[in-house]
Every structure is written in structure tokens, then in C-alpha cells.
Amino acid sequence: MINAQKLGGLVDPGPIKVGEVTLGGRVLLAPMAGVTDLIMRAIAERYGASATVSEMITGSGVIRGDKETQHRIRSDSRQSRLAPRAIQIAARDVRDIEIASQHAEASGADWVDINMGCPCKRVTGGMAGAALMRDLDQATALIVSARRSVKIPITLKMRLGWDANSINAPELARRAEGEGVSLITVHGRTRQQFYSGQADWQAIRHVKSAVRIPVVANGDCASVEDARTMLKTSGADALMIGRAAIGRPWLVGDIAHFLSTGAQRDPLAFEKRGGIVKEHLKGLIAMMGEAGLRHARKHLAAYIEHSFEATNEVIYKLKQQLLTTSSVDEAYDLIDEIFLSDYAEVAA
Helix, strand or coil, rough: HHHHHHHCCCCCCCCCECEEEEEEEEECCCCCCCCCCCHHHHHHHHHCCCEEECCCHHHHHHHHCHHHHHHHCCCCCCCCCCEEEEEEEECCCCCHHHHHHHHHCCCCCEEEEECCCCCHHHHHEEEEHHHHHHHHHHHHHHHHHHHHHCCCEEEEEEEEEECCCCHHHHHHHHHHHHHHCEEEECCCHHHCCCCCCCCHHHHHHHHHHHCCCCCCECCCCHHHHHHHHHHHCCCCCEEEEEEHCCCCCHHHHHHHHHHHHHHCCCCCCCHHHHHHHHHHHHHHHHHHHHHHHHHHHHHHHHHHHCCCCCCHHHHHHHHHHHCCCCCCHHHHHHHHHHHHCCCHHHHC
16 A cells, blocks of 8 residues: 555555645654754755744744844745744733734744643743643633634644643643644643653544544654654654754654655765754854854754764864854864764764
8 A cells, every 4th residue: 555655554644734734744843942943944844844833932022022032933035935834932811822923924924833832930930831731721712812813824732731640632632623723733741741751652642532633743753763653653643853853954854755755865964964054053143143153052062963973082072162162264164174074974
């Protein structure tokens, strides 16, 4: 059966739609605050991500004209979109979510994703993010407000529940579907787990059984083998890749390609990786000025860590230089030295 082969032995449910938006595959790049900047998203798109979701924004950030918020929602008119782009919103107040949703729509988002999964104390302390899973009435009110304020689709990202004693993701999913949400993403942990332990892919199946709209499974998918098992275990329609894509944004497309064709792509050549690293850094500096180099450090470290053995002392020293330099020119030279070196040839 061709469709089963395409999914590595799983049945292909057909194209996924978010409202009227049709996805070209079934692997999305997750929203990660301080990480999934516009440049990373554009690179992931180019290598085949089915869709990307921005770092989360807030209504209060939009009202203040916060510079960081502007970076997070910025659309690059010079670059054509290769996949749909969503903007994620964290909010507790219905007015905030209305303002942020309208701003996202005006900025060109293909849909708005409501954050009900962020576990960090700064967000949950304001009763937003995963804290909304302790107040499903307020969570529902936010969905209704967002849905009424824009014409583009609304999606929702959640966790399994606040803690092991309050697994209520299926109930929130049913409410969300009833209020017009087009797609639901479930991270297979509770808020109290943060990112510890293993994501429970089996528990996501209960959400899938509760609704008819597409369900996306999220949490601990880092390879094509993970993807195959995750889809089978969760029963989800698609996957979302987060932390595993830091330092290798092409991974999202690699997995999407595998799920579409049943074949794995060849590893990216070190020369190409070095070009991507320089592209990412250059884009961040263009967007953020001098702060772009500091912002890039988490990405630079991850690109190297995913390409070289940790025991390589020469690469380790070059990495330390790269992560501490304040010179953009030196940073470019070091990237070349790392990814175009004899050590890269050996690692390949």
C-alpha cells in the first residue's frame, strides 16, 4: 500500500488543513521563546518544514510597542514564504489576546496559535501559558475572544495537564474544537514536569480520540525513528519538533521528507552547515544590530554540538572563542575555521 509506505508503515491520513490553509507535510517547527527567530524559521522552511510557529508574543508587548515583540512577529517581505507561518500568543486577559491576535493577522500570519502549554514561572505566574489548564473556563473565554477578533484560523498548544492528578487535555481539546479551533498541538508532559522525564506519547492518543480536528504530537522527537514511533503511539496526524531542531533546523524537513517518501535524506555537508550558521548569524545582526551576535550564541553552540564530537579539543577551543568574541568579523572567520577545517572532513 503506497500510503503506508510513505509513512514508514503508517497510514497516511491525507493533507492536513488548518482552516483553509493546507500543509505540504506533517512536521512543524515548534515555537520556542528566545530561539525560533525569523531566521531560524526561514531556514527550516527552506529545508522542508511543513509550517513554522513564532516565538510567543503578548498583547501587552504589542501595546507597548516592545522591540522584542516586533522582532518576534516581523515578516520579511523580501523573502517568499515556503511554508505557512503562525504567530503564537500568550495571554490571560481577553482584551490582550484580541489585540495580539489582530496584530498577528495584520502582520501576515497564516493562523494564530494560543499558548496554553508554556511551563515557565514568568508566564504561569501571570496565569497564562500552562496555568490556563487549571482554569478551563478562562481558557475557553480566551479561545472565543481570539476566534471572534480575526478571520484567520485559531490553533491551540497545550500540555497534558497541570500535574499528574489533573490530566485534562482531552476536555480542553473538546472545548477548543467546540469554539472553532482548527488544530491542537499537545506536548506529552504536564506543566509540573517541565522538560524532565520522557514525553508520554501514548497519553496524546486520548486527545486524538476526543476530537475530529487534526492533532499534533510534541515532545522528544529527535529522529526519523522517533517520528515513526511517535505517530504510531500517539495516533496524531502530525508532529512538532522543538529542542531537537536547535542547531539543526533542517531536521524538521528531514523528518517531513521521511514521512512523505519513506526515504531518509543524506546528512547535510559540513560546508553547507557552515553556510547556514553564517546565514543565521548575518540575519540576526541585520535584525538586531550588535545584540544579534549575543542572541546567536545559543544557536552557534548548538550548530557545533550537533556536528562534532564533544571530545574534539580543537573544535572545543574554537567554539569557546566563537561564543565569547565581540567581533562579528572574527565570528565569521571562526565559523569558517570550524566547518571548513580538516576536522570537519574527518567528522564527515
